[in-house]
Amino acid sequence: MLKTLKLTTLKKRPAVLWLLVPYVLYLGALPLADRIHPTALGLPFLFWWLLLATLLTPAAVFLLYRSDRKRGRV
Amino acid sequence: MNATVATTVFGVFMLLTVALGLLAARGHGRGGGITEWSVGGRSLGTVFVWVLMAGEGYTSFSYLGAAGWGYNFGAPVLYVVAYLSCGYAIGYLVGPTLWSYARRHGLVSITDMVAHRYGRPWLGALVAVLATICLLPYIQLQITGMGVVVSTISYGAISLDQAYFIGFAVTTGFVVISGLRGSAWVSVLKDVLVIGTLGFLAVYVPLHYFGGYGPFLHRLTAEKPQWLTLSGHGGSGLGRTWFITTSFLNSLTVVIFPTTVAGYLGARSANALRRNAIALPFYNVLLYVPMLLGMAALFIVPSLTGAGSNLALFKLVVDSLPAWAVGVVGVAGALSSIVPMAVFMLVIGTMWGRSVLGAVPALAGSPERQRLAAQAVVVAAGTLALVLTYTRPDTLVRLSLISYEGMAQLVPMVLLGLVWRKLTLWGALGGLLAGGALVCFLVFTGRDPVWGVNAGALALGVNLLVALAVSWLGPQPADDRPDSEVLARDPGPAEAVVSGPV
Numbered sequence: 001m002l003k004t005l006k007l008t009t010l011k012k013r014p015a016v017l018w019l020l021v022p023y024v025l026y027l028g029a030l031p032l033a034d035r036i037h038p039t040a041l042g043l044p045f046l047f048w049w050l051l052l053a054t055l056l057t058p059a060a061v062f063l064l065y066r067s068d069r070k071r072g073r074v
Numbered sequence: 075m076n077a078t079v080a081t082t083v084f085g086v087f088m089l090l091t092v093a094l095g096l097l098a099a100r101g102h103g104r105g106g107g108i109t110e111w112s113v114g115g116r117s118l119g120t121v122f123v124w125v126l127m128a129g130e131g132y133t134s135f136s137y138l139g140a141a142g143w144g145y146n147f148g149a150p151v152l153y154v155v156a157y158l159s160c161g162y163a164i165g166y167l168v169g170p171t172l173w174s175y176a177r178r179h180g181l182v183s184i185t186d187m188v189a190h191r192y193g194r195p196w197l198g199a200l201v202a203v204l205a206t207i208c209l210l211p212y213i214q215l216q217i218t219g220m221g222v223v224v225s226t227i228s229y230g231a232i233s234l235d236q237a238y239f240i241g242f243a244v245t246t247g248f249v250v251i252s253g254l255r256g257s258a259w260v261s262v263l264k265d266v267l268v269i270g271t272l273g274f275l276a277v278y279v280p281l282h283y284f285g286g287y288g289p290f291l292h293r294l295t296a297e298k299p300q301w302l303t304l305s306g307h308g309g310s311g312l313g314r315t316w317f318i319t320t321s322f323l324n325s326l327t328v329v330i331f332p333t334t335v336a337g338y339l340g341a342r343s344a345n346a347l348r349r350n351a352i353a354l355p356f357y358n359v360l361l362y363v364p365m366l367l368g369m370a371a372l373f374i375v376p377s378l379t380g381a382g383s384n385l386a387l388f389k390l391v392v393d394s395l396p397a398w399a400v401g402v403v404g405v406a407g408a409l410s411s412i413v414p415m416a417v418f419m420l421v422i423g424t425m426w427g428r429s430v431l432g433a434v435p436a437l438a439g440s441p442e443r444q445r446l447a448a449q450a451v452v453v454a455a456g457t458l459a460l461v462l463t464y465t466r467p468d469t470l471v472r473l474s475l476i477s478y479e480g481m482a483q484l485v486p487m488v489l490l491g492l493v494w495r496k497l498t499l500w501g502a503l504g505g506l507l508a509g510g511a512l513v514c515f516l517v518f519t520g521r522d523p524v525w526g527v528n529a530g531a532l533a534l535g536v537n538l539l540v541a542l543a544v545s546w547l548g549p550q551p552a553d554d555r556p557d558s559e560v561l562a563r564d565p566g567p568a569e570a571v572v573s574g575p576v
Contacts, residue, residue: 036303054355054359062352
């Protein structure tokens with residue numbers, strides 16, 4: 001029942017997947033990003049990566065919001 | 075002289091805080107019952123919700139613990155940014171869902187919600203008691219955080235014990251009267267000061283001590299590389315697995331955390347919450363400042379140890395700025411304790427006023443009396459936390475992790491339960507007790523993290539398994555209400571436009 005519930009949500013509203021973006025950036029990609037070099041402007045790579053994720057997260061949520069609005073979902 | 079200037083600045087702002095908090099209640103004071111006090115009459119727009127939730131998220135931990143972790147360990151502290159961003163993002167779905175559920179059924183807290191969902195008022199009371207146990211250390215944490223900030227920025231003129239009491243008095247002074255609305259108003263002052271002072275320090279400290287960011291970061295990567303990747307400096311045991319499991323667990327927990335939910339329920343519309351979910355992660359950029367400056371302190375005050383490292387940031391501030399500026403930064407730090415403390419006390423009051431004392435016949439069905447009870451509980455909870463602070467002081471971060479890992483065990487009961495009818499009362503309760511017991515065991519026997527995994531995350535897994543097994547095999551409580559009455563859903567446009575105090 002839970003699975004069917006989730007699946008119907010996904011079929012009707014695939015843009016919900018945008019919410020996975022922060023999880024992929026912060027957590028999924030972490031083993032790859034956990035390094036000092038290359039640095040840019042002196043800031044270690046890990047810090048850059050997480051800063052980037054912090055700026056991309058609102059963008060991803062915004063894309064979901066835009067999709068919801070287009071479909072008259074919200 | 076310095077002490078007088080900084081203390082005066084601090085004192086003026088504290089009076090301003092109480093005044094602002096009390097002003098917020100003007101014209102809203104009477105007749106609204108517990109809904110007006112606990113969730114601001116469900117009337118806050120996008121901006122106020124943002125200010126309030128940013129205000130709650132940015133606690134004294136951000137100034138003290140974040141700098142202290144940066145100083146002691148380095149990179150592991152970034153988990154705070156990770157979990158807050160992930161949590162704010164899924165708040166896009168969770169916020170409106172909880173908001174519409176609470177609004178349809180006239181609920182004011184998560185304890186109310188579980189009582190309604192499972193049709194058992196005593197379950198609400200039980201969850202209120204458990205949640206209070208998790209929240210009380212948090213109030214204490216804010217009081218101690220405020221204490222060290224105030225005593226540092228007053229150059230020692232205000233003692234720790236006096237500062238603890240000031241924190242308690244200022245917070246209680248406005249939250250008892252004006253509830254969530256007062257907290258939101260004070261958050262405005264707080265956010266302005268926090269953004270202003272951290273923005274300034276982010277530029278000033280590297281320039282003042284290192285001649286700019288380039289030299290600072292160069293020295294950092296050259297001399298302190300252990301701080302710059304996981305698991306950080308000093309054999310902390312806080313490796314990648316810990317980072318990922320902790321951030322994941324906390325991102326689920328923060329969306330049902332009673333204080334976050336108070337912010338959700340205060341919103342005027344579901345769309346206010348959705349827009350908020352977009353805007354909130356930006357606030358996290360500010361968290362990098364205390365973390366980086368905590369590491370900058372490694373070069374300037376290299377010998378801080380233990381709880382002293384929590385002052386990494388403020389040592390630099392006192393060392394490098396004139397007294398009036400020290401006072402202003404101190405006010406920002408103090409307000410970062412006061413606002414979260416106000417909301418913590420508010421939700422404890424709400425949970426007890428509605429779900430515990432609200433079950434007493436004299437209070438049942440009377441929102442006005444429930445509100446009075448809630449206000450009394452606020453004073454009692456604050457006093458208890460203050461007394462604990464005087465008698466059982468403790469270090470900052472550890473306590474907050476226990477609170478979080480404990481609160482996390484409510485995730486299946488609240489989040490899963492509200493969307494999945496087949497999770498039974500006994501399943502949800504069994505999972506909660508199993509997960510809660512495991513957290514207590516692991517944390518109090520010093521086994522957190524366990525095999526590199528956050529103990530709360532492991533406990534949540536056990537919690538979920540028990541909940542599913544008991545729901546499947548255990549007794550099925552009779553409940554003939556339709557799904558639409560019991561379950562929550564993300565509201566569509568029709569529901570979103572309804573407004574006005576309910």
